[in-house]
Amino acid sequence: MTSTEPHPPLFVRPLGSVEHNPTALKLILGAKLRELRLRAGLDPAAVDSRLGFSRSKTSRMELGRHGCKAVDAQALLRLYGVHDEQAVEEFLRLAAQSRRQDWWSTYHDVLPEFLAPLVALEGAAAIIRAYEPFYMPGLLQTPAYARAVIESGPARLMPHEVRRRMDLRHERQRQLDQPDAPRLWAVLDESVLLRRVGGPLVMREQLEFLAAMMARSHVTVQIAPLDVTAAVGVGTGVTYLRFALTDLKDAVYIEHLTDSTFSQKPHMVEQYRDMMDRLGACALTPKETLALVRERIAAY
Template sequence: MTATRPGGEPSIRRYLEHPRGGPTVLRIVLGTQLRRLRERSNITREAAGDAIRGSHAKISRLELGRTGFKERDVSDLLTLYGVTDEAERADFLALARQASTPGWWNRYSDVLPSWFETHIGLEEAASVIRTYEVQFIPGLLQTEEYARAVVRLGHPRSPVPEVERRVQLRMERQKLLRAEGAPRLWAVMDEASLRRPLGGPAMMRAQFEKLLEAARLPNVTLQVAPFEIGGLAAAGGPITILRFQEPDLPDIVYLEQLTSALYLDKPDDVDNYLAVLDRLSAEACTPRQTEEFLQGLIDAGRG
């Protein structure tokens, strides 16, 4: 089967042959393809919902990739949309099965809220991760001790085993940066995140050393936004933008809050946040200056 359908759109075969990012991304891809088929057939969400014994809201959730797919539902929708080619139907059903396979993070479901599970799945599939952090070192770059201190701040009443589970999850996420086909991480850290002491001088020194080590990876770019540049357009909170190579996945802005998160993918929203990160990157220390800044913090901690 070719990589594209006659209309020039990417075939789902490429996602079956080269899956990346686990079920989160595959659900989005499958939902996007089903939405295109529905719109091409001029069928309303209400009519599609009736075909699978559901509602238009269920169709909306399926098309956005926010819920799992039953093979029976996918089969019924394909019939409704006039997809009769057996090979094409088989690809859709195979993708539905893969989209229902738990990701590695599923074993941490006891400490993983659903809104953050989505982020991990998108993070796994991203080709570029751009982030700005205000209070803490980015989670993908934290030492185990630093991560433990941050988790305890956010979950002061959690028992020790639960804290350790959250720390293990964070350490597992970090393997992404050294995996084959690792994404590019471009992180801007507010100077406040480096100056805020957690756990004592020795722990902070170890954290700075890890940042310096990460800065030397070919796929990692680190910048510090120093106090001297004054107010920042992103001062309201941390920002992460995920970019993907897959044509069915738009850039996504991730805004984490205390007990939830926002995911924005409308072009105007994404463009606004990209402009903010571009401005931050232009005003922040260069990567070389950032390495010198970190080395200065390490040297000061040894004094």
């Protein structure tokens, strides 16, 4: 493509609420820069050298790990043959947005590093699919249940730290109240209903809250009987994020005791998506699940 030919739009659809998610924007801009670089036939080292960047700076920006300053964005777009003023202006505007602080940055003191990728991107997802083998999903926990789960963790927390983590969980839940809220589809191991977290009163309140959330059109909950989860072979919590924007690759978050794995590698994402599909197909239907939840409520 010559400099005199019109450049195709950089972003083919409105980004919507994603524009307010700096982490998601970094990934989108990074993917776009990589696409433009490949189209220009350059490798990252060559770009670093020609623009006087530090080693691997181009790669870090493309991976969304490094914010893109205006001066860097302009230099990259020129190098890649993007001269359309409107396209450049749009890119610079989004680059500035991506350098803002994420809403969750104020909770850096209590947000474990391994949880940050999930918290950063779940609000930008179109669909959140979760499998939980031990506890209610964080997005569906009552304050009392959340407190019991947080206090039972491996770390010894001060009272103010517990409160801060509860506040963070509440802020995450508020995303489900937004007009453009993601669809939440959760599959719970049957043992989650049987495990008395926090005692009978806490569990009854939690189950009543779960039943109320299931009445929302964008929340689907299924219970996987014990023989189902044994057959599928899932041993840990998994969250799968599906994005409406083609510039954002789907992601999986696999939780461990003291850390996690967050990946957007296609082969890993596909493997866990298949697992989630098999679980959903074998689990109780939402209607059957609601009946079982009400049975458990009556038992308290």
